[in-house]
Amino acid sequence: MSFINYSSREINCKIVYYGPGLCGKTTNLQYIYNRTNPEAKGKMISLATETERTLFFDFLPLSLGEIRGFKTRFHLYTVPGQVFYDASRKLILKGVDGVVFVADSQIERMEANIESLDNLRTNLAEQGYSLDKIPYVVQYNKRDLPNAAPVEELRQLLNPTTVPEFTAVASTGEGVFDTLKAVAKLVLTELKRGG
């Protein structure tokens, strides 16, 4: 649910990075944070366990500049990927404007990817959203690992509706901004259509 403030001339949108545990959602946000000008970003907040696993969410506010006199602000969130944090994931999806599904390309994580994608679809539906209708992109992360499955195989399993997709190595930043730009564009396009 974007928030349009005519008084302060701001558009605020919420993007959620979803995916299985350890797929690189937080790494995506950390890279964006490290590579963004200080004036365009706020503080990055990570609510993590002592072992650096996301406990509730990561949060990064970004300003993208002005569009027709309105400041565009994107609030990026990650969900905790571990299966047992499902209640938290549902909360973070509330009011979402766009979703990035970060898949772990490693063959042995394929089941976890599929489970997480099913979980995303179910949790969105509970909030009254459909994954087929909201702005949504897929990122195949960890392409640098030797055990990465072929993209074609990942696509068949994780992106049957062929939404925009990107290969990435979040730790080096490859594909990170392409993914963000794509989902942000889809969100703004949806806003333009009056969604």
Add this chain to the structure above:
Amino acid sequence: MASPQMVMYDEEAQQIQAICDRLGREANAKAVLCIDKNGQPFAQSGETSALDVTSLSSLTAGNVAATGGIAKLLSEKEFSGQFHEGEKTNVHISIVAQRIILVVLFDERSSLGLVRLRVRKASDELTRVLDSLAKKAASQNKPSVFAEITDEDIDNLFND
């Protein structure tokens, strides 16, 4: 979309600001914030210059969402208020009209009782403004400024 888009207009923004200013004065508060349930701040009053309002808003919304989740598990509708006591600063968080979050920061110059009392009055006033805002937003046509956004405008945002 699942939930209606939240909009804010000048008139209601000024009314909400006036309510926050008055609440801050009458409750002897350090600061007052109005946040939507997704963590977007839209009104602030008092000593906010030293605060990271964006982060505070996001975390407060997360906190309220988590507390709401607990309420649901316990078959409660919602826990309408929360209070955090610090050494120097205390935080009173309440949900207004099931739509927005009202945060009052206060110190030893005030008390929880006074803040609660003033918050109750401000909540009633805010509810009236929010109701009128919701009616106005529902009756207005889609804002033309967004219909006029071109693909080029969107592309321009991403020119590094």
